[in-house]
Amino acid sequence: MTSPIDLNRLGESSSPYLLQHKDNPVHWQPWDDAALAAARELNRPILLSVGYATCHWCHVMARECFEDPRIAAQMNADFVCIKVDREQRPDIDAVYQGAAQALVGHGGWPLTVFLTPDLEPFHAGTYFPPTDRHELPALPRLLAALTHSWSTRQTEIRHNAVQLTDAIRSRHVAEAASELPPPEPVGAMAMWMHEYDAEHGGFGPVPKFPQPPVLSMMLELSLLTGRTKALDAVHHTLAAMTAGGIFDHIGGGFHRYSTDAEWLVPHFEKMLYDNAQLLGLYARAQVNRPHPAYLRVIRDTVAWLQAEMRDADTGLFYAAQDADADHREGIFHTWTLDELKQALSAEDLALFVRSYGISEAGNFEGRNIPYRRMGEEPGPDEERLAAIRRTLNTARGQRTRPETDTKLLTDWNALTIAGLAEAGRRLDVPEWLAMAADNARTLLDTMVDADGRVLHCQSKGQREHERFADDAAQLAWALLMLYQTTGQAQWLAEAERIAERMFADFMIEGGALAMTPAGAAVPLQRPVPVFDNVAPSANGMAARLCVALYGLSSDERWRARAEGIFRGLASHLAHAPGSVPMLTLARLGLATGTPHLQLKGDDDGALARIFWSGMHPLLTLGYPDSGPAGASLCAGTNCQPPVSDAPALLATLAGWRETLASTLNQAGPVRIG
Numbered sequence: 245m246t247s248p249i250d251l252n253r254l255g256e257s258s259s260p261y262l263l264q265h266k267d268n269p270v271h272w273q274p275w276d277d278a279a280l281a282a283a284r285e286l287n288r289p290i291l292l293s294v295g296y297a298t299c300h301w302c303h304v305m306a307r308e309c310f311e312d313p314r315i316a317a318q319m320n321a322d323f324v325c326i327k328v329d330r331e332q333r334p335d336i337d338a339v340y341q342g343a344a345q346a347l348v349g350h351g352g353w354p355l356t357v358f359l360t361p362d363l364e365p366f367h368a369g370t371y372f373p374p375t376d377r378h379e380l381p382a383l384p385r386l387l388a389a390l391t392h393s394w395s396t397r398q399t400e401i402r403h404n405a406v407q408l409t410d411a412i413r414s415r416h417v418a419e420a421a422s423e424l425p426p427p428e429p430v431g432a433m434a435m436w437m438h439e440y441d442a443e444h445g446g447f448g449p450v451p452k453f454p455q456p457p458v459l460s461m462m463l464e465l466s467l468l469t470g471r472t473k474a475l476d477a478v479h480h481t482l483a484a485m486t487a488g489g490i491f492d493h494i495g496g497g498f499h500r501y502s503t504d505a506e507w508l509v510p511h512f513e514k515m516l517y518d519n520a521q522l523l524g525l526y527a528r529a530q531v532n533r534p535h536p537a538y539l540r541v542i543r544d545t546v547a548w549l550q551a552e553m554r555d556a557d558t559g560l561f562y563a564a565q566d567a568d569a570d571h572r573e574g575i576f577h578t579w580t581l582d583e584l585k586q587a588l589s590a591e592d593l594a595l596f597v598r599s600y601g602i603s604e605a606g607n608f609e610g611r612n613i614p615y616r617r618m619g620e621e622p623g624p625d626e627e628r629l630a631a632i633r634r635t636l637n638t639a640r641g642q643r644t645r646p647e648t649d650t651k652l653l654t655d656w657n658a659l660t661i662a663g664l665a666e667a668g669r670r671l672d673v674p675e676w677l678a679m680a681a682d683n684a685r686t687l688l689d690t691m692v693d694a695d696g697r698v699l700h701c702q703s704k705g706q707r708e709h710e711r712f713a714d715d716a717a718q719l720a721w722a723l724l725m726l727y728q729t730t731g732q733a734q735w736l737a738e739a740e741r742i743a744e745r746m747f748a749d750f751m752i753e754g755g756a757l758a759m760t761p762a763g764a765a766v767p768l769q770r771p772v773p774v775f776d777n778v779a780p781s782a783n784g785m786a787a788r789l790c791v792a793l794y795g796l797s798s799d800e801r802w803r804a805r806a807e808g809i810f811r812g813l814a815s816h817l818a819h820a821p822g823s824v825p826m827l828t829l830a831r832l833g834l835a836t837g838t839p840h841l842q843l844k845g846d847d848d849g850a851l852a853r854i855f856w857s858g859m860h861p862l863l864t865l866g867y868p869d870s871g872p873a874g875a876s877l878c879a880g881t882n883c884q885p886p887v888s889d890a891p892a893l894l895a896t897l898a899g900w901r902e903t904l905a906s907t908l909n910q911a912g913p914v915r916i917g
Contacts, residue, residue, distance in 0.1 A: 755808020784826025
């Protein structure tokens with residue numbers, strides 16, 4: 245009788261990534277009870293491979309190793325081989341990324357981890373080549389060595405794996421602080437200013453990621469404290485990104501990261517989570533320091549989302565676009581001079597070459613990544629350049645397109661809802677606000693049950709049943725943003741409903757949130773999402789949500805929940821506030837009295853327009869059912885007298901910022917409340 249692990253079982257998966265591997269000669273298994281039971285019954289180690297559908301090096305390792313019959317035969321004979329889509333199962337990815345960090349000091353994708361049948365890791369890495377190169381061992385040689393070790397030193401391997409697992413678990417067990425850590429806004433900014441590239445913009449070494457949570461924190465804190473150097477650093481970075489090749493000047497949307505300091509040569513993937521967050525961030529930057537390039541990238545990014553990333557049936561947005569087409573990275577997005585000559589008139593070609601840094605030699609493997617010169621002011625040819633870009637986008641559309649990962653992820657779509665709502669409100673584009681509201685209704689109808697439980701993923705028409713705190717936190721925050729941008733109370737009620745369920749299901753001892761609900765089948769441990777990486781963590785967003793809800797409602801439950809998260813993650817807030825940007829902003833919001841602006845009787849929307857046409861960090865906008873007409877600035881339960889005209893509201897907001905800046909710029913940690 246044929247065992248399940250004698251066949252490749254990925255063909256019935258709903259994951260685009262797993263389906264890419266369904267025809268490999270490797271007997272890939274999904275992460276399920278049958279595969280895990282087979283490993284235990286056979287006493288065979290597990291080769292766990294984690295990746296995602298638009299991962300360039302995942303494709304490379306698949307072509308070089310997993311499609312090679314000889315390597316596949318070696319894998320099939322000695323291991324139970326399991327494939328996991330990290331976007332579909334972020335919990336499994338989080339657990340074993342932590343293991344890779346402990347074993348070899350780094351993680352990434354493709355993630356390759358070798359496990360005992362009890363799911364304890366004993367060896368890890370990322371990409372492995374078919375032959376020794378790049379100072380990496382060949383996969384066949386590694387497989388042979390691990391197979392030999394398993395057959396001759398299994399007891400030792402199991403013992404070491406247990407010890408490693410215990411060490412990993414202990415690293416994640418932190419005793420909750422008895423007191424709330426004080427806010428550290430100046431320290432949080434200083435951490436990143438130390439990493440600031442004053443020449444090219446951005447923070448940290450190559451590769452350079454956009455880091456929307458960091459830039460959002462820096463923008464808000466620099467405005468609150470009056471730190472102009474930090475504010476200049478944010479705008480320098482945003483402007484550099486609009487000029488460089490990390491932005492797709494032809495089709496719109498930002499690529500995943502830059503491989504160089506100048507933001508010129510990107511890794512050509514486009515991820516929904518990056519673009520979703522950058523919409524709101526650039527909208528805030530635009531109302532702070534208007535710049536034509538900010539407007540252009542916002543509008544072009546929304547156009548790309550609508551044209552290439554929107555699911556026709558649901559209106560929701562797909563997860564990502566690949567870096568590769570025809571097995572070559574960047575071939576879709578780059579140009580030779582001859583290709584441009586075929587697409588453009590001589591006059592248009594001359595203008596485009598001059599404006600976008602085009603040369604015969606190119607700037608990427610003999611081809612050209614279009615880019616703009618940093619700091620270049622818009623000239624009289626901008627409308628004509630826009631028409632040229634449209635022409636080239638049409639011409640580019642005739643090429644083989646990169647694959648699109650068509651999964652619909654709740655947390656990433658929630659980020660998009662928030663970004664569209666904020667950009668639509670700040671830039672006065674009602675269509676974007678309406679799109680955000682439509683997508684929120686779709687998520688509420690299809691991915692949230694009657695008790696407020698939020699599902700993570702739907703793909704190929706199937707809804708998966710996994711639930712993660714990130715989905716609930718991001719969706720609740722997006723609904724709160726819709727409430728603030730529309731004034732419609734239904735969105736606030738839905739945000740509260742989802743948040744209530746989130747704390748019931750995900751809160752652990754100490755007050756923070758785990759990634760998975762109680763009782764979920766997770767290997768080794770329930771991960772606790774702490775750090776804001778490319779997207780905000782569930783705990784960071786949940787804390788901001790609770791602080792805002794407490795300000796709007798004065799309901800002590802929200803304050804207690806925010807304080808629980810701060811206590812549970814106190815060591816991170818105290819020792820590395822810059823690594824937890826959303827937690828840092830939330831802690832400051834609570835310490836300053838959960839400031840909010842109550843707006844009532846603003847029938848013509850004039851006061852709301854004042855609010856959205858400027859940056860007012862930490863302030864939440866609420867629409868109370870009762871109370872005096874006008875705009876009242878509140879902190880805690882104390883509200884200033886309402887004002888009813890634009891000059892008075894502007895003066896009130898400016899006075900509040902000046903008072904707060906004076907407090908925040910005192911020496912040492914901020915101790916407000």
